[in-house]
Amino acid sequence: MFVAEGRAGWLAAEGVIRLPLWVVPPGVDLTPGRTVAVSLPGSGAGGDAPVRVELVYPEVTPAAMAGLAAAVRKACAASLARLKTAEVVDWIDAAVARWLDPDYLPRQWAERLLPLLTGYDAETVRLELKRLLRTFRRKELWRFLDADFANPDVLDAFRPGPAGGWVRALGPRLLVHYLSGNVPGLSVWSLVMGLLVKAGTIAKPASGEPLMAVLFARTLADIRPDLAGALAVVPWRGGDEAVEAPLLAQADAVVAYGSDQAVAAIARRVPPHARFLRYGHRISFAVIGREALAPDRYADTCHRLADDICVYDQQSCMSPQVVFVERGGAVAPAAFAALLAAEMERYQVRRPRGPVAAEEALAIQSFRGAFAFSGAEGTRVFASTDDTAWTVVYHEEPGFAPTPLNRSVHVHACDDVVTAVEAAAPYRPYLQSVGVAIHPARLFPLAERLAELGVSRIAAVGEMTRAMAGWHHDGRPNLADLVRFVDIEPSAERWAERLDADVEWDGA
Amino acid sequence: MSNGTVHDKMAHEATEMAHEPGMAHEPTVQSATSQGFMAPGLRGKVVLVTGASRGIGRAVALAFAAHGAFVAVNYLSRADLAAAVVDEARRLGGDGMAVQADVRQRHAVARMVAEVVAAAGRIDVVVNNALTNYRFDPKQRQLAWETGWPQVEAQVAASLGAVVHMAEAVLPYMQAQASGRIIHIVSNLVDFPLVPYHDYTAAKAAVVGYSRSLAAEVGRFGITVNCVAPGLTVPTDASRPTKEDVREQVIRLTPMGRLVTPDDVAGAVLFLASDWARMVTGQCLRVDGGLVMRD
Incomplete structure (x- = not known):
């Protein structure tokens, strides 16, 4: 049977687990509201029986939200903001270390519940969750800090500035996160970025994935109860302006993930004094050079590319929707498209795609139909036969267009990948990651091209969806964008010297 | 495939498959009937599958059921899972019963076979699939110099013992019927110990040898004896600890480019149980996507 973890708030009785979906500072009380029940099938091993899990949502009133925001601000000022960065890093690292233990109970819960809540394949969740969490070990956290700050000590105290004077960087007292649920656990990325700059945090998880942020926040609160007051995770009904107004009024910064419309709607409600960071819709693509299609390389190239496309059913903005495949390799682009189709079918057997809504299925059907009958020379549609599980559309010429996702992709043949990528130019504002498999001599010429096109990240094919620590998310500094810099100019420093009665007056 | x-027709997909x-991760049984053919000689047959409450055994039992067979679903401890398999077998157009037995116990096997015959009137096919509690965990496996006779003996007793007990119990019935199919689930690790599980592999090799000599003896009674040797099969509880790196290593070496599923194994088992394989005996059929190729 399952062991209930009383301290963290699990309540177990007769095979029923009640799981409150919020974490708030001590002293703030939210009333339990509606409950969503899910049934966990027994794991089959070790005599586990099916368990009923009740996810409990809180009632969030405007008054409660105002109180919560004030409490987090106050707790941040009193505790988190006074910590040294190294202590914050230790804190997060300790939480991550617990999560990287396969026997850690909340991790086991996440591995079992997330597939049910999101529809994603359980193996994918298990594997990708731990891969993501490894991005936040201590050594990686310092990478994030050093990527953004020439001297991360500015987060702790005034330090000598590069242009003379002194510099200090202060995180927001209250940072509000609107999280997205397309990739389970990505919420942790956002929380960690805020905490690294000692931000008091209130996060709203996505309705589709309400779990991971809460579980991780509980771990953090468990490790440092003295800091627990500065961190809250609360689900409320998106767009409830009465609830959000008192929160946003107290926020120093707001970060929002989601569709362009969702992010724009939040932007309208953020007051002018608060900094607003948005992570909206993005498009990624892959570039396969002829070198990656050599007899000893092509199968591996295809295997890695299929992983980039299929993991989390292409819902990550880092998953490619378009692939450029160069002619002149041992395997021709059309044959590579067929290989990719076979590989995506194998992926489907191994890690089936999650269920899709009727309108998504329809979008994939019309996508297939549009190209099956396009009449364009050489265009071919490869598709799973009985469902919409995967689709590969092959084109003889370079081109660029988004797909309906859920494992659907364009493959464009080209003579030279370095010039073919120009086809992506019309999508400039949306371009994000590019997966490359290309000879070293051509990597930098290609990278220059991609940089001009508006791309913000270049990774290996097979690693597209796993951004490294320190990545400038969508081309911006993760941490530096959150902080407020304070400069002591050299004049103030010099003048202060003069006001020391013991300093010799040089007459200057 | x-x-x-x-893709030349659109909109033939009226609705998405409803994913429960x-x-x-549950193996899905592809209904043979919906694909327009049935393996001949399985309808109405009485099939005993050991270790059939989950994993490969479950997939094999359900595939037989989908071909109209009566399946005796053997289990050790999970009566609930075995009952669910029987329900599913009925839904697929077959019939069945759950039957508890520890296949390592000679008398338990004899009792189980008697129960099946009492309920179904005969016994046509036996699939020896049950695996004693074994974790395929490359990180925790015992090295050769840590594996003594006690470990190997335990595996041999469990694997070889189970199939010997079963042969002893079913041969009188099969001989009287002058027909029968005995199928042993072994492993391609016997041919290619990519991860050397010494005790397990030795025991499975013993089953292969016993299977051949048994085939030589009972062929004249119209009984065939064959082995099916799967590669790394997922998802199963036993293979769960075999993590990503080893899985990827196997995939890279596999011409078919993926791991084996329980349904893949069921296909080979059904072939050997069907009339199509009536002249096939003493063989070992590898179901590993071409990882091992040999005579």
């Missing part, structure tokens, strides 16, 4: 076909929440 359903992939790689040029949380069941993504």
Whole structure:
């Protein structure tokens, strides 16, 4: 049977687990509201029986939200903001270390519940969750800090500035996160970025994935109860302006993930004094050079590319929707498209795609139909036969267009990948990651091209969806964008010297 | 294979397959009837599958049921799972019963076979699939110099013992019927110990040897004896600890480019139980996507 973890708030009785979906500072009380029940099938091993899990949502009133925001601000000022960065890093690292233990109970819960809540394949969740969490070990956290700050000590105290004077960087007292649920656990990325700059945090998880942020926040609160007051995770009904107004009024910064419309709607409600960071819709693509299609390389190239496309059913903005495949390799682009189709079918057997809504299925059907009958020379549609599980559309010429996702992709043949990528130019504002498999001599010429096109990240094919620590998310500094810099100019420093009665007056 | 076909008809997919929440990892039985053919000689047959409450055994039992067979679903401890398999067998057009037995116990096997015959009137096919509690965990495996006779003996007693007990119990019935099919689930690790599980592999090799000599003896009674040797099969509880790096290593070496599923194994078992394989005996059929190729 399952062991209930009383301290963290699990309540177990007769095979029923009640799981409150919020974490708030001590002293703030939210009333339990509606409950969503899910049934966990027994794991089959070790005599586990099916368990009923009740996810409990809180009632969030405007008054409660105002109180919560004030409490987090106050707790941040009193505790988190006074910590040294190294202590914050230790804190997060300790939480991550617990999560990287396969026997850690909340991790086991996440591995079992997330597939049910999101529809994603359980193996994918298990594997990708731990891969993501490894991005936040201590050594990686310092990478994030050093990527953004020439001297991360500015987060702790005034330090000598590069242009003379002194510099200090202060995180927001209250940072509000609107999280997205397309990739389970990505919420942790956002929380960690805020905490690294000692931000008091209130996060709203996505309705589709309400779990991971809460579980991780509980771990953090468990490790440092003295800091627990500065961190809250609360689900409320998106767009409830009465609830959000008192929160946003107290926020120093707001970060929002989601569709362009969702992010724009939040932007309208953020007051002018608060900094607003948005992570909206993005498009990624892959570039396969002829070198990656050599007899000893092509199968591996295809295997890695299929992983980039299929993991989390292409819902990550880092998953490619378009692939450029160069002619002149041992395997021709059309044959590579067929290989990719076979590989995506194998992926489907191994890690089936999650269920899709009727309108998504329809979008994939019309996508297939549009190209099956396009009449364009050489265009071919490869598709799973009985469902919409995967689709590969092959084109003889370079081109660029988004797909309906859920494992659907364009493959464009080209003579030279370095010039073919120009086809992506019309999508400039949306371009994000590019997966490359290309000879070293051509990597930098290609990278220059991609940089001009508006791309913000270049990774290996097979690693597209796993951004490294320190990545400038969508081309911006993760941490530096959150902080407020304070400069002591050299004049103030010099003048202060003069006001020391013991300093010799040089007459200057 | 359903992939790689040029999509020439749209909208033949009226609705998405309804994915049962949380069941993504359960093997799915592809109904043979819906694909327009049936393996001959399985309808109405009485089939005993050991270790059939989950994993490969479950997939094999359900595939037989989909071909109209009566399946005796043997289990050790999970009566609930075995009952669910029987329900599913009925839904697929077959019939069945759950039957508890520890196949390592000679008398338990004899009792189980008697129970099946009492309920179904005969016994036509036996699939020896049950595996004593074994974790295929490359990180925790015992090294050769840590594996003594006690470990090997335990595996041999469990694997070889189970199939010997079964032969002893079913041969009188099969001889009287002058027909029968005995199928042993072994492993391609016997040919290619990619991860050397010494005790397990030795025991499975013993089963292969016993299977051949048994085949030589009972062929004249119209009984065939064959082995099916799967590669790394997922998802199963036993293979769960075999993590990503080893899985990827196997995939890289496999011409078919993926791991084996329980349904893949069921196909080979059904072939050997069907009339198509009536002249096949003493063989070992590898179901590993071409990882091992040999005579």
